[in-house]
Amino acid sequence: xxxxxxxxxxxxxxxxxxxxxxxxxxxxxxxGIDRKEGLIAIKPSGVRYEDMVATDIVVxxxxxxxxxxxxxxxxxxxxHLELYRRWPPLGGIVHTHSTHATAWAQAGRAIPAFGTxxxxxxxxxxxxxxxxxxxxxxxxxxxxxxLVIVETMGETDPLAMPGILVNEHAPFAWGKSxxxxxxxxxxxxxxxxxxxxxxxxxxxxxxxxxxxxxKHYLRKHGANAYxxxxxxx
Amino acid sequence: xxxxxxxxxxxxxxxxxxxxxxxxxxxxxxxGIDRKEGLIAIKPSGVRYEDMVATDIVVxxxxxxxxxxxxxxxxxxxxHLELYRRWPPLGGIVHTHSTHATAWAQAGRAIPAFGTxxxxxxxxxxxxxxxxxxxxxxxxxxxxxxLVIVETMGETDPLAMPGILVNEHAPFAWGKSxxxxxxxxxxxxxxxxxxxxxxxxxxxxxxxxxxxxxKHYLRKHGANAYxxxxxxx
Amino acid sequence: xxxxxxxxxxxxxxxxxxxxxxxxxxxxxxxGIDRKEGLIAIKPSGVRYEDMVATDIVVxxxxxxxxxxxxxxxxxxxxHLELYRRWPPLGGIVHTHSTHATAWAQAGRAIPAFGTxxxxxxxxxxxxxxxxxxxxxxxxxxxxxxLVIVETMGETDPLAMPGILVNEHAPFAWGKSxxxxxxxxxxxxxxxxxxxxxxxxxxxxxxxxxxxxxKHYLRKHGANAYxxxxxxx
Amino acid sequence: xxxxxxxxxxxxxxxxxxxxxxxxxxxxxxxGIDRKEGLIAIKPSGVRYEDMVATDIVVxxxxxxxxxxxxxxxxxxxxHLELYRRWPPLGGIVHTHSTHATAWAQAGRAIPAFGTxxxxxxxxxxxxxxxxxxxxxxxxxxxxxxLVIVETMGETDPLAMPGILVNEHAPFAWGKSxxxxxxxxxxxxxxxxxxxxxxxxxxxxxxxxxxxxxKHYLRKHGANAYxxxxxxx
Numbered sequence: 001x002x003x004x005x006x007x008x009x010x011x012x013x014x015x016x017x018x019x020x021x022x023x024x025x026x027x028x029x030x031x032g033i034d035r036k037e038g039l040i041a042i043k044p045s046g047v048r049y050e051d052m053v054a055t056d057i058v059v060x061x062x063x064x065x066x067x068x069x070x071x072x073x074x075x076x077x078x079x080h081l082e083l084y085r086r087w088p089p090l091g092g093i094v095h096t097h098s099t100h101a102t103a104w105a106q107a108g109r110a111i112p113a114f115g116t117x118x119x120x121x122x123x124x125x126x127x128x129x130x131x132x133x134x135x136x137x138x139x140x141x142x143x144x145x146x147l148v149i150v151e152t153m154g155e156t157d158p159l160a161m162p163g164i165l166v167n168e169h170a171p172f173a174w175g176k177s178x179x180x181x182x183x184x185x186x187x188x189x190x191x192x193x194x195x196x197x198x199x200x201x202x203x204x205x206x207x208x209x210x211x212x213x214x215k216h217y218l219r220k221h222g223a224n225a226y227x228x229x230x231x232x233x
Numbered sequence: 234x235x236x237x238x239x240x241x242x243x244x245x246x247x248x249x250x251x252x253x254x255x256x257x258x259x260x261x262x263x264x265g266i267d268r269k270e271g272l273i274a275i276k277p278s279g280v281r282y283e284d285m286v287a288t289d290i291v292v293x294x295x296x297x298x299x300x301x302x303x304x305x306x307x308x309x310x311x312x313h314l315e316l317y318r319r320w321p322p323l324g325g326i327v328h329t330h331s332t333h334a335t336a337w338a339q340a341g342r343a344i345p346a347f348g349t350x351x352x353x354x355x356x357x358x359x360x361x362x363x364x365x366x367x368x369x370x371x372x373x374x375x376x377x378x379x380l381v382i383v384e385t386m387g388e389t390d391p392l393a394m395p396g397i398l399v400n401e402h403a404p405f406a407w408g409k410s411x412x413x414x415x416x417x418x419x420x421x422x423x424x425x426x427x428x429x430x431x432x433x434x435x436x437x438x439x440x441x442x443x444x445x446x447x448k449h450y451l452r453k454h455g456a457n458a459y460x461x462x463x464x465x466x
Numbered sequence: 467x468x469x470x471x472x473x474x475x476x477x478x479x480x481x482x483x484x485x486x487x488x489x490x491x492x493x494x495x496x497x498g499i500d501r502k503e504g505l506i507a508i509k510p511s512g513v514r515y516e517d518m519v520a521t522d523i524v525v526x527x528x529x530x531x532x533x534x535x536x537x538x539x540x541x542x543x544x545x546h547l548e549l550y551r552r553w554p555p556l557g558g559i560v561h562t563h564s565t566h567a568t569a570w571a572q573a574g575r576a577i578p579a580f581g582t583x584x585x586x587x588x589x590x591x592x593x594x595x596x597x598x599x600x601x602x603x604x605x606x607x608x609x610x611x612x613l614v615i616v617e618t619m620g621e622t623d624p625l626a627m628p629g630i631l632v633n634e635h636a637p638f639a640w641g642k643s644x645x646x647x648x649x650x651x652x653x654x655x656x657x658x659x660x661x662x663x664x665x666x667x668x669x670x671x672x673x674x675x676x677x678x679x680x681k682h683y684l685r686k687h688g689a690n691a692y693x694x695x696x697x698x699x
Numbered sequence: 700x701x702x703x704x705x706x707x708x709x710x711x712x713x714x715x716x717x718x719x720x721x722x723x724x725x726x727x728x729x730x731g732i733d734r735k736e737g738l739i740a741i742k743p744s745g746v747r748y749e750d751m752v753a754t755d756i757v758v759x760x761x762x763x764x765x766x767x768x769x770x771x772x773x774x775x776x777x778x779h780l781e782l783y784r785r786w787p788p789l790g791g792i793v794h795t796h797s798t799h800a801t802a803w804a805q806a807g808r809a810i811p812a813f814g815t816x817x818x819x820x821x822x823x824x825x826x827x828x829x830x831x832x833x834x835x836x837x838x839x840x841x842x843x844x845x846l847v848i849v850e851t852m853g854e855t856d857p858l859a860m861p862g863i864l865v866n867e868h869a870p871f872a873w874g875k876s877x878x879x880x881x882x883x884x885x886x887x888x889x890x891x892x893x894x895x896x897x898x899x900x901x902x903x904x905x906x907x908x909x910x911x912x913x914k915h916y917l918r919k920h921g922a923n924a925y926x927x928x929x930x931x932x
Contacts, residue, residue, distance in 0.1 A: 046927030103896030228279025430569030461512030694745030
């Protein structure tokens, strides 16, 4: 993949955010990585989606040095970098303030797996990170956001749990490509909405049993997946 | 009806799902049946609605053998087949993960008939099936989903109760044609939303009395129906 | 106003319902009256909005006899007739199953005046009628629906309370013209939504004081109204 | 800025209200001020957005005398004037009845800062004014609405708290320009919606700590802001 293609893919994924109703104004950003070249492409900070073109997308190395582009990268860049460094399978990362997922993050609650819609994409409850301390917020804030995500996920396979809630803040989602990351961010928002409604109908609702969680997750993602036409999704 | 016409009708009904806001991505499928030929047409698995054409629609016999089409049929095909075999009046079946109906399914609650909107289409509470056991999930899962729907419905006339909630999962709806099945799926979602709001305004709300349920259902569907212009709806 | 003009106005008002998101499929109807001729024009029963033309609109006298049009009038016609006979100032009537107003009707609760949005149009709580008895439902149902609306309103000025909730059913709204009736139906739905949200933020919320209710209602509707450009709204 | 340009900016800002889903019918108004000339431009009262042109926008001096325009200015003009007189940094003011912010106003509750979405724009809880007394409502009502806003804000910097809830009524928002005022009204509505959802997931949820509030607010607005491309937002 050339830098031009990476930028195009990241531009397209960013433009998909308003199309899916996930962002208000400029609240959201998508990045992608070319693992071979060690290059990351990310949305510029505070630029309106309707004005954005491929050459606005900023290209950085894994240490955050700008390689191409004249704009300032997203203020959340250090978070993205931390996640790419930790998890080699990641090809794209999304951050949004989508309404329902943000409400769960603000309530400081993990989203339980209440049904098969959830289990088709997230192999268990979608975790909510602990709040950052004063020192973490006042220090290298965006990098510390990445570190607390990594701490919360622990040894979980990031492709089996392709999203998380940052406490007092909003969701991050990821995938093998920028496009798949956006797909997972859409699902996270819809699953958050359904789970909120479920609790309002039954505040004591328990999550689905593991055998149903496994069945649905593996029917779409395991070695013996039988959903779709044999492609990756 | 030729196979071509059946495929066209099923394609149209599938395309109506995103138009009515019932599906995210590829989460939903519609099938239709030609009872004379014993042939079922169903959406292919994991294909995007925006790309779908009539020849993508898979044609099967009632045992699930592909008769026409090169794609894999919906992963929920075995559920559809079970329902067509059980109920000869069914001409179309829809499965969606529409937001509010899915929340009721996730909460494991039947939707009470709280008003005439409900009674115009569903002659009583919309049932929620029992959860599947581990053995049922790990065995022939999609067929067992069909069997638990049949078990829950019992001797109920499927045209007087044209939808159900699969516990921990999402709704199915049906009708005399693929188009009517989609119509009922739209109503089920709207009725689920109104019932959720009703309970949030009055958690102890009782269902409407039988005489009102009968009045509305029969004014649209009975032998003396006087709604509409004399057609079937 | 000629019959042609009345039909056109009623057609336009009916087409405004889906545009304002107040109806699913054919669930809703608007009528208008020419008081001089004593003629009512109303939507035909069960006809899709996208297919409707002015000559589909049925013209009736105040006893419900068809004067022009070959289609069957709305099944709710007898309700409309009862209201026109009772209140000479009415020029248009709307019935919808709009989501939030219907939820209040299903919960059997009047909508309290919680703020100035409400007070700008409805001079007090929007009443909810008592449920109909078995005899009323099994008898002349649609006419009895009109009678219970009239009973609930009592001596209230219908132009100062241009809508009501029919228990276990859905809202009716009205105005000096079909267009104004639709306008009030839109406001009723929005006020119902805001009131539901208000109660979910504060279940004990009291209505606004009479002096604020009067101020807002009269600033728009009284003899000394100073909202707008001097027209009727 | 010429009067023509001021009117154009105010027209554009008014037309943005329905585009952002903040208004039903004519419920909302935006004004702008030319501080050098001491001239205010504001939406005319009760005119439909789809029909509005720049010359409909009314131009007034700070005492409320019409300088240009033949229409009656918004009935809320006296509120706008009070705020412009009190706070020299204000360049634009918006009043809407947006759904979720209005629900908070009707519930008489300030919106706590539950997350960074809020903190990016509002430096603390968004206040709710006390209800107006009978004398205040029956007297110079619209001016008194302005005075209670000023009273509630006290010594707060209006650019660090660019919006407020008027009890029993609805929100006002403002900014350095009409466009920025609309931007803040959109954020206020979205923050109100997220906060409602947050409380429904956790009724005891506490606001975020001051160090996180400061961090986000200052990352976007302080002297050392590092969000965006160096412009004002």
